[in-house]
Amino acid sequence: MRIGNMHQFTEHHRYYSYRDFSLSAVDRKMIGLIYQPMIGAFATGLYQLFYQLVPDDRVGYSPLEPQRKLFLGSGLDMHERGRQEFVEQASRLEAVGLLQTSRLGVPDSDDYVYEYELIKPLSPDEFFRNPHLMLLLRDKVGKYAVISLRESFYEKEADELAGAELARDNITVPFYELFKLNAQTVDVELEQALSEVAPTRSPAAKPQLETAGIQYGEIISRFPRNSANRKYVERLRGDEEQMAQLNFVAYKYSLTVVDLCRLLDEDDVFSTRGELMMDELQLRASQMYRQDRKRDEDRLRMQGRMEAASAGEQGDTGDEPLEEVAVQEEFYMEVPAQLAGRCDIHQYNMLMRNEPHTRFVTRFFPGAVPEWIIRVFEVIDLNYRLTGSVINVLIHYVLGMNDAQRVTKTYIDAVASNMLVKRIDSFEKAVRYVRDQVRMEKDRELRQAGGAAGGKASGGARGAASGRTRGRKPAMAIVQEAGELAVSQEELEEMRRLARKLDGNK
Template sequence: MRITNMLHFSEYHRFVVTRDFSLSSLDMKMLSTIYQPMIGAYAVSLFHTLFLQLPADKVGTSLMEQQRKLFLALELETSESGRKFFIEQTSKLEAIGLLRTTRRFVEASDDYVYEYTLFAPLSPNEFFKNQHLTLLLRDKVGKYMVFALRDELLLPEPDGLKEANSENLSVPFYELFRLNSQVVDLELEQALFESAASKPSEGRPEVAIKGFQYSDIIMHFPRESYNRSFVERLKYEPEQMAQINFVAKKYSLYLTDMCRLLDEEGVFAPDGALVLELLQHKANLVFRQDKKRGEERMRYRSKVEQVYAADSGDGGAPAAVEKSVEMEYYLEVPDIFQGECSQHQYNYILRNEPYTYLLEKIFSKGTVPDGLLDTLAKVDLNYGLSEEVINVLIHYLYVNKRSWSKASIEFSVTDMLAKQVGTYEQAVDYIREQTKYKEAKSTKNGRTPAGAGSARSGAGRGKQQKPVLPMVDDQSAAVAVRTAEEREAMRRRAQMLDGKM
């Protein structure tokens, strides 16, 4: 129950209880053995208290009374703590589908009236088909206790009847009964219409299947397939259909793709259950393969358009407008461009020229490697990075001596795409942040980055990370010339130590 203002909920407000069922012995056992471990005894006691507001042999809506009656029946304090506890217990009942709380505003009394609509506990078959409730029960009592409760409440079908053929022998209504259509009772029809239209029936919320329907899948599924019988069971398994549509939406699969995956071996367990992990693995492979083919088609189409534009000689699209670079976003000219262009000209090239022009300048001793061209073409055409951003990336790789491998480039491109880098200015800010981070990391590890030696030497006389070790001068000392007698004495000393003398 969502109550934002505690003044709108008190023991003085009135309430009604609505239900259209009566508790059977099986329902009572489900409440005590299944629902009570999940929500607690107080919530189950509240459910029984609300249930008894109507006689057990009747359904409908109870009389309007003050909520003080519920507080006294549950021995709750008529205070803020008691109200919060009552709201907490109703929230537990609402979360597991046993209660729905509605607030109505009555103009005659200028106050709210709370309507508590009760729902019958699920049958054992329906409960253990509900994945959320089963997992909650497992978290409360453990896996093996869930197995024990299921075996206690569900009696299995005899083994001899599982594989036997069945035939429906039930007699339909109109084969046994005949209605008198000659007499028209307007009073009866009016009374039945009023009772039916007074309040529409509101059952439990069902699992809404969005996406592929069972009829779509079974229509396109092969008849001779080994998994045909398992797919036919999906008509009565709405949760498995929801899982299939979730996988299809997650990996952007078409109906034909999903039918082909359901026809794969191992997608269904021997008991007919859907193996979700294997289905997602195979769907991921199909998704990656389709993505790779789509990228290849896009690059091939771009190459064809470029060749056609070059052959036609019409120049293709009109020339792009030249963009200037502000001074604060100027990048330093690398050594390979020193003497060829100024800083202004170099930044103009980065902003307005295609990345292939920059690569030709860097790899001027030969042709640009095909692998690098393919990687950057993928970045340009498939990932959608602009030419100016790619040029800044190339500048960053060259100046910082980064690897030109595909993995290194895609790592940087992925980071730029995730940070929404789309303009020249954003790309410059990005590489400056990366450079500062690298310098800070090097300083933290005790290594001085290039150009920072003088800054460290004059940074003060603070605590040093390592002791200053004496350095050995690279100067050869004068070697004294030994006489023949000294060499002979050394030879004898060595022989004596070796035991030869």
């Protein structure tokens, strides 16, 4: 219970309790043997007092009464020390999930009404699957006592059946094979009566999201006390929807409790009214996820370098070299221009199939290999997990066959990503992939060449048409100088006859 001022929690304030369950024998045993060592006998006695306020054979609400009855029933004096003791014991019940307290404001009044909602104890299976509760019990009674307590809740299976692998045949009779309902008639009066006597408190169905399993208690126990956002974080207590969204963000970006507390402590994560800005939180969680991933990749590459260095030192002491794998002629690749004359096709393909990529890439450069190229293939090796022979085929494709000189980090990374997507995990698959890519590039160049030739043939007409549609003024034909034309005597005489005829018509 969070009570800022003890004058707001006195024996004069009214209260009521609510529960929607009844305790079974196993539940009572759980309270006595499991919960009581964790929270003490006073807190479990207070739980029993709340439980008895509603008849044992019913569920629902207790009468609305002053809290004086609670103090007297708990044996507490009605002064500030007694109120603090009651708050402490109720907080113990809340911390282990047996009680939920709410303060209700009375309209048109400064008075408060306190609601004590009891929660059913966990079953033995649920309790021992809950890590923080089980660890608390271990700290209180010891691990051997925890094992003994767990065994006390279960009856062992017969020895004859425990180790046997028996075939299970479900012979249960379903409902509709035994009973037939008359669904033709609808009893309106019955439905109305049931709706009138239905409980006013009904749990609302909420969509279930994937969760990281982070509880409010884990967040608030690690959150800084002097943080400006602490008052907003404290409002998350009891807000199941916000906690579900936080757990989904933590699950989505692999955040721990410490990472989530760090994000909630940053500026602009909460609005001025204390509302959680989920979009801003997801943006910062994504940035943290990318940074963590980059650090993991760098750490993995550094570890790979150290392992390679240690393996090299061990290899110098006389370890056996790896066995070479032969390359079939149908998977031979042509020797690049950079290596022409230095090795034949058989030697080149054997190097590409068996040599480490760190040595194979140096053969394409007369001097030192650029540092950025080393880093790119290091990422492909250690982070993308492509095999060595596939990386060598990738080097052959981007360095040996790239006539357009598109050797950039983006291009190499795009080709490697495409290989990953297409599950290229062997030398033979990589060779087929490269040949398919070369064939596709040639087909694309042929189509572009054909399109360019067609464009030149119809360039004038298409240019005029496009000019008429785009421009405001119509495209006018331009008279080009054609030079002198040779005219025969007969053509000249025909032209003169037409000119006389036109003069006569005038």
